[in-house]
Amino acid sequence: MNVIELKNVTKRFDQFVAVKDLSFDVRQGTIFGLLGPNGAGKTTSIRMIVNIFAPDEGDVLVMSKHVSADMQQHIGYLPEERGLYKKMKIGDQLVFFANLKGVNSTEASSRVDTWLERLALSEWKNKKPTDLSKGMQQKVQFIASVIHNPDLMIFDEPFSGLDPVSVNLLKNVILDLKSQGKTIIFSTHQMEQVEQMCDDICLINHGTQVLSGGLKSVKRRFGKNTVILDYEGPDGFLGDDLVKHHNRFPNYSEILLNEGADAQQVLQRALAAGARVNRFELVEPSLNEIFIQSVTGSEPAATAASVTGRNQ
């Protein structure tokens, strides 16, 4: 069953087309990655799902119904840009957000206690946001978005500004929510996190869909055309005839081959140039690489360079 269905959705602001003929489905009980470079139309799409904007064309269905104000009770939304009231105690603040979603105060305060405990924030309940670190505020904002126990949750960059321990804690919470049957839309620029957590993905650029489907099938579609090469020695042995794209990392290189190029030739050239090869592996491209390739492939070179730069 699909919890969300977008059918040929278009949204314009004046002359600017933010989302153009976009369609995708989100299956119940899955984690869905909504990906794309900045300004691709992710936030606008999400805002149509949570009933902030209405689409100009097409249908946005949540649980098979057109979105409405009543539907908002069943959706939890953690926007990328989010904040808390500076002069309000954490506990009161969370109860307020729960009340707004229709949870009564008694029920809300017991849920607040449970959640604060779970995210190791209990002792901060009567403190104001100004006393909290940025990471702790992020966790409070996360609680605010799930306090009404919605069936559909939308997290936009939920881990930004968190230390690794907190990231891990929150990841486990999200996976736990999934195992309870919640449907989750996850939007981020961190491709490793998408690889770790998402079942399905949809990549959009300039408001249109570039790529979509199950994570595994998307990767399979790109084939094993990537070489991971860890070597010491001279550079520059890779010819343009073989390599389509080259990501140089401090400890290794990720080399995307041209169509029809033989991976063995890369190895031969490396050895011939006098490089010491520590690791040579033929793999599926990383999601990061797929992202860069798909986005660059779908727009003029100048913008592509800036997108690539941002994601490295």
Place this chain on the structure above:
Amino acid sequence: MKKVWVIIKREYLVRVRTRAFVIGTIISPLLLLALIILPAFLAERGGGGQKRVTVLDQSNDSQLFEAIKNRVESNGTDFSEPGFASGTRFVLSRQPLSSDQSPNDWIKRDNNENGKEASDRAYLILGPSVLDTAATEYHAKNLSDFSIRALEESVSAAISERRLLKAGFDPTQISRYMKPVDMKKFKVDVSGESTEGGMRQDFMVAFALLFFLYMTVLFYGLFVMRGVIEEKQSRIVEVLISSVRPTQMMAGKLIGIGLVGLTQIGIWALSTALLSTVGVAAFAPRGVKVPTVPASLLIYFVLFFVLGFFLYATLYAAVGAIVSSEEDAQQVQFPVTMLLVVPMMIFGLVMANPNSTSSIVLSMVPFFAPTLMMLRIAVINPPVWQVVLSMVIMLVTIVGLLWLSSKIYRVGILMYGKRPNLAELGRWLRYS
């Protein structure tokens, strides 16, 4: 509707619980009370200070000085208008001068010898022909002391008395005929009933009502603006709008903050009413007249606050939605605040001629009505139809502004960065 209530509750409780609210609510009426009572008390106890007046006497009539001194020191100053008399006590000493000595030279010398800084020195010159011309001079560093009028009256009476004596009138008769005129002032209300009151007292009550109305509408309007900016700047709006409609957010904020204002004003109105009854009784035996504010005026005050608040707060909410920071807001809020300030600059005209055509028209202009109509009500009793008409005009304006502001608000709260110009604002109106 339930969501609006949740927002009202938050807006109200967050503000009422602050120390600033508690202090503002308690301190303001106390300050006002002090402002009214203190001068009266000071006057009663001669707390206004002493002024040593050297009478430079060229009149060759030593009894004239005695007559003046008696009058000044027995009557002293006039306490009948509380809050007005500064209650200076004059201590007179005589310095006879011959008619060829220059009083001005004497003053200069005295000033140089006895402290240039001494502000408590004054000089009264009684010239050689003072009893014929009745012309005197008063020299002092401070001429803005209202008590000088009391001194002038005493001097005038004393000179008249001396002139009558010289003309051969019987001293016992003189004091009988010289009795000062006592003119009591009565205020006539709509039903034709007259109640005793003072001009100054009327002025003070009217001015206090006007001023408090201006202050509270401005303060609570700005509260709304700051609240909107806070939510926008901290990006709380992003979280809120996935739960409530922008119009619900705006309604909740306006009503919530309006109720905070109403709470404060309610407390003030009650304490004023208390002062007008209990306070008057308590102070009357001590000779201090406490200005009373009729209950009807207090009810009007509350009504005009509510109307004025919604009129201006709606505009301030739109201003908050347009800008991205408080610094930005300074410029945009200026025209709105000006609308509120203009009546404060022209209230004198309305107060002097509350029934002139221009006063009536001004008090009907919706943005001026909260302050100017309130003022007219306090000064005279305008016909009921005028009061009702001004309220209706305000209500209609409020409805129109709510419609306009909510459209701007809906788009504005999600726009950051550059402030829109008028053309862009027009576009916002179209696509919301």
